[in-house]
Amino acid sequence: xxxxxxxxxxxxxxxxxxxxxxxxxxxxxxxxxxxxxxxxxxxxxxxxxxxxxxxxxxxxxxxxxxxxxxxxxxxxxxxxxxxxxxxxxxxxxxxxxxxxxxxxxxxxxxxxxxxxxxxxxxxxxxxxxxxxxxxxxxxxxxxxxxxxxxxxxxxxxxxxxxxxxxxxxxxxxxxxxx
Numbered sequence: 001x002x003x004x005x006x007x008x009x010x011x012x013x014x015x016x017x018x019x020x021x022x023x024x025x026x027x028x029x030x031x032x033x034x035x036x037x038x039x040x041x042x043x044x045x046x047x048x049x050x051x052x053x054x055x056x057x058x059x060x061x062x063x064x065x066x067x068x069x070x071x072x073x074x075x076x077x078x079x080x081x082x083x084x085x086x087x088x089x090x091x092x093x094x095x096x097x098x099x100x101x102x103x104x105x106x107x108x109x110x111x112x113x114x115x116x117x118x119x120x121x122x123x124x125x126x127x128x129x130x131x132x133x134x135x136x137x138x139x140x141x142x143x144x145x146x147x148x149x150x151x152x153x154x155x156x157x158x159x160x161x162x163x164x165x166x167x168x169x170x171x172x173x174x175x176x177x178x
Contacts, residue, residue, distance in 0.1 A: 029169055035134035036116065036170040041077040042093040043084030044068055052101040056108065057149035063095055063156055067114075070160045074167060090131070091118040097152060106145040112155045113138040114163065137162050 046064045068078045071093065084090050094117055099110040115136030122128045137159045143151040 030166075032135045033166045033170045035118070036167045038171065039076065039091055039116070039118075039167070041079050041083075041087055042071060042091050042116070043079045043081055043087075044071070045081075045092055045094045047094065047096040049097060050099055052108075053097065053099045053148070053152075056099075056101070056145055058097070058099075058152055059149075063097070063153070066153060066156060067093060067095060067160065070157070070164070074164055076167075089118040089120075091116060093117075095156060097156075099148070099152075101145065102142075107142055108145055108148045108151075109140075109142045110148075110152065110155075111138060111140045112152060112159060114156065114159045135163070135166065 044064055044067050046060045046067070049058055049060055071078055079087060084092060094113075094115055096113045097110065098113075099108050101108055113136060115133050117131055117133050119129050120132045120134065121130075139155045139159055141151070141155065
């Protein structure tokens, strides 16, 4: 009889520890990661590209399709611009590619920035709401002009993987029960 009570007590303590660890693991996330919690849909916006970037083979539509495919893989639905206006917080995923073609060499210097833009409210006065970047990552680099389009797509993919990691940390999949 004592063994049975002891086992129940151990199981109870273990369950409490599991619950506490689940709560503290979310608390250990950065503010940026926590801002991704419960996002299930996003509008994808790719900033306009420079003429040099277009001539080097980079296409805005291709970047947008790459991002949408990765979001779909993650279980995030891509919204139209119209749908995003009525979504809670109007969350948008943006991609900004700044590229400068070097004059002295057939090469590009670039900066790729991705992020989440969503409606937030001020703590001191919650009735004041504004759009703000709540999560972002960037990458800078240089590459030969002939490899520019592919290099940018790889950089966007790398940043999307970082987004996926932070998104999964803030939105862990529920464990399946037997």
